[in-house]
Amino acid sequence: MALESWFPIGYELPDGASCGRPLHASTNWQIVETRGGGNALVATETLFARWSASRLVELGDFQRFTFGADTYYEVSGSPSQLLVHLSDCRSPNNKNEAIAFATALRDTRAIDADSSLQDAVYVEKLGRLLPVYEMTSHADDGVVLGYWLTGGAQISAESFQRLHQMLTWIGSGALREVIETAGIGLADDGTFVEADKVADVPHSLHDKTNLLEDADSPEQNAMRKPGMESGKTFELSGRPQLEAFFNEHVVDIVRNKERYSALGIEFPAATVLHGPPGCGKTFAVEQLVEYLGWPSFQLDASTIASPFIHETSRKVSEMFEKAMKNAPSVLVIDEMEAFLADREAGGGGSHHRVEEVAEFLRRIPEAAKNEVLIIAMTNRVEMIDPAIMRRGRFDHVIAVGYPDEAEVSALLSKLLAALPKDRTVDPAPLAKALAGRPLSDVAFVVREGARLAARAGSDKLGQDFLLAALDAAPSRAGGNPERRAGFV
Known part of the structure; x- marks a missing residue:
């Protein structure tokens, strides 16, 4: 209407x-x-x-x-500034959008501790969630954040594992940063509370199915147990070659430590994954981190870059020290071209870059000897300093391209297996249409199809909803159009 x-x-x-x-x-x-x-x-x-x-x-x-x-x-x-009622929200496009919303939620709550925010208007320009005071029931802030991050699913951000499983566009480290920025759900030991709680959530935030389970149930405790510890095989749906690489060069070495150590192999070597944006590098690394169950740390430009002399090198050193202190651990270097570019290409103003690269050169072998698994990711492998890329620092440089039809089909099967669906659902035409596109597009089609089904009042996902979601997700290979708030 x-x-x-x-x-x-x-x-x-x-x-x-x-x-x-x-x-x-x-x-x-x-x-x-x-x-x-x-x-x-x-x-x-x-x-x-x-x-x-x-x-x-x-x-x-x-x-x-x-x-x-x-x-x-x-x-x-402006078109680049979100201004939208939360009932019309879509899942954020990236970490920066998620951080901006989390900051607005935190800052709003610091001013107004009592108003219900589940019916608020998010004004990114002001950094505020403005309540419209139309709902008498009250959803806690964890549910508000979870609803925003998932694009409409009623799940609390305090239920970290469940939320992480639903979000393929953001890694676990970045997701923790978003939740922490919002000031939600930190336990005394620094881990996130698995409360899975919802208090009097308004009807507009409810799904037709109950997405929440008892946090203390044996099933959920088993789900939280790392795959390595439980003896399961590492699986990476839609990426059989990358799955095989991680099983051979990481999992088997860790699982059979004594056998490899006897032959001089003490710990898995550092690895670089390179490929175009959206090819699934981050998703693959996050799946491995979750499988291993080790503490993970992330180095990227947003966490370590500084305009001050020597400050970036100091932050790099601190992060490596933290990873070694918590070993065995995983250190993920994201967008490595931002601070590990070729020193010879920097011109006369590159002397600070030389210092930063030198810090990495020193720290990478040291970290590997102290049981820190280093995995770096880049979209521009040709820009990386050759000294960083030589064997002995990064032994493996793995190209990760866009998935083919078989790989898309495998991921679709996994994503659809967890959802109630009718007999019309057929992944084959979807896999054919999505082949050669980012894995994030595959996840979006399933998520958007489920949202359309719930919006239409259906308790099952049907092929028509998935095809409608596919039509709503044209390929962005030719460009990245600006996002508009509201309906398009």
């Missing part, structure tokens, strides 16, 4: 944004499209006064204007 717009199409808001069609609306607020692909939030004077009294917004954050006899307040966002 079409929403009734408060303002004529083309009406110019006080900050210069031009009104389009309404995307979401209620009694005291509307979100409308604006010319150029952005969105605007318009609130009545009553609602704005409540936000202002709670100190969630300041007068300068919104533009005041009158239309007819009524007074309104408005804020607009």
Whole structure:
């Protein structure tokens, strides 16, 4: 049903944004499209006064204007700035989007400790979740965050293992950082609470199936047990060659330590995975980390890069020390081209890069001797300094390309196996259409198909929903269009 717009199409808001069609609306607020692909939030004077009294917004954050006899307040966002009601949310595209939302949740809660946020409007430009005060029931913040990260599944972020299994677009280390940024669910020992709790969750956040189980059940305890410890074989659905490599060069060496040690092989060698974005490098590493059950640490530009002299090298050293202190452990070096590029290609301003690369050259062999498994990932292997890439530091350099039809079919089978579905579901045409595309597209089609099924009131996933999801996920091989909030 079409929403009734408060303002004529083309009406110019006080900050210069031009009104389009309404995307979401209620009694005291509307979100409308604006010319150029952005969105605007318009609130009545009553609602704005409540936000202002709670100190969630300041007068300068919104533009005041009158239309007819009524007074309104408005804020607009560009196409790259999310402005959306949480009921219309989609799973974030990347870690940065997830961190931005988690920060907004934390900062909002620091100002307003009591208001329910499950019906809030997320205004990325302001870094706030603005409650619209229309629901009397209250979902805890863990459920709000989990709902956002999954694009609509009712699962608490406190249930880390379950949430991690549902999200293929983000690694476990990054997911922990997101949850920690939001200030949710840390136990005294630094691990995340497996509470799997939901308190009076409103109907709009409920699925038709119960996604939560008793956190203390034997089944869930078994699920949490690392695959290495339980004796299971390491499996990587959709990636048989990479699965075989990890089983041979990592798992077998760790599992048969004495036999390999007798022949001078003390620990698995460092490995580089390289390939185009979305080919499944991160997913493969996270599956291995989860299987091993070891502490994992991540080095990337966002955690160690610094404009200050010697600061980056110091952070690199600290991370290696932390990994060795918690050995056996895994140290993941993500986007390694950002700080391990060829020193000869840096020109006269590369002397600090030389110091950073030298720190890695020294630390990588030392870490391997102290039972730290090092796995690096890059989209630009040709940029990496040759001294880093030589054998003795990284013994294995593995190319990871986009999956073929058989690999896509294997991943689809695994993802669909855990979902209730009817007899119409046939992975074959989906696998053919998705072959040669990022694995994240495969996961999206299944997740989006499940969302469409739930939205339509169905308790089973059908082929029609999956095909509709496939149509909604055109290949981005030719570019990466900007994301728009609301419906497209």
